[in-house]
Amino acid sequence: MTTTLKQKLQEDLNTAIRGRDELRSSTLRLTLAAITKEEVAGKTKRELSDDEVLKVITKEAKKRREAADAFAQGGRAESAEREKAEGEVLAEYLPKQLGDEELERIVAQAVEEAKAAGAEGPRAMGAVMKIVNPKVAGLAEGGRVAAAVKKHLAG
Numbered sequence: 001m002t003t004t005l006k007q008k009l010q011e012d013l014n015t016a017i018r019g020r021d022e023l024r025s026s027t028l029r030l031t032l033a034a035i036t037k038e039e040v041a042g043k044t045k046r047e048l049s050d051d052e053v054l055k056v057i058t059k060e061a062k063k064r065r066e067a068a069d070a071f072a073q074g075g076r077a078e079s080a081e082r083e084k085a086e087g088e089v090l091a092e093y094l095p096k097q098l099g100d101e102e103l104e105r106i107v108a109q110a111v112e113e114a115k116a117a118g119a120e121g122p123r124a125m126g127a128v129m130k131i132v133n134p135k136v137a138g139l140a141e142g143g144r145v146a147a148a149v150k151k152h153l154a155g
Contacts, residue, residue: 005050005057005093006035027086031060054094061090062141098140106135107148124153 009028016024035056039048048056064087071080098106110131114124128149136145 005053006032006048009035009053009093023082023085024089027089031057031090034060057090057093061087061094064090095139098136103136103140103144103148104152107132107145107152110135111149111152125149128153 009032013025013028013032016028035048035053038052038056039045064083068080068083068087071077071083107128110128111124113131114127117127125146129146132145132149
């Protein structure tokens, strides 16, 4: 039987607690709490699929990045470092992000497809995003994708 992503997080949490790794254990605890919260949201409790768990981890990692930026701007370097470190722990569970060249190539293909379908200029953004998003789901952050699409449509 294969282990699910949630089970792996739980096992890694137990290992971190035994190894007295405070940063990893607190990060995994918060992430597992977010997963549980998502499971009980709505009318009925349910078990999340690995894809749904991945979305929760992605959301948590994004929160850490944003908090690190906010702390850095506020002059709280120690807190910013802690948030960055927590983000790195979560990144271990996420699929490898696409490089800039790979993202550019996928976006360029999508722009060509959209133009072939009759979409032109800045209004083509929605059509291009519909083509790109399924290809890069979980592999690139939405903001990066949107910026690449805008760049291609503008120039």
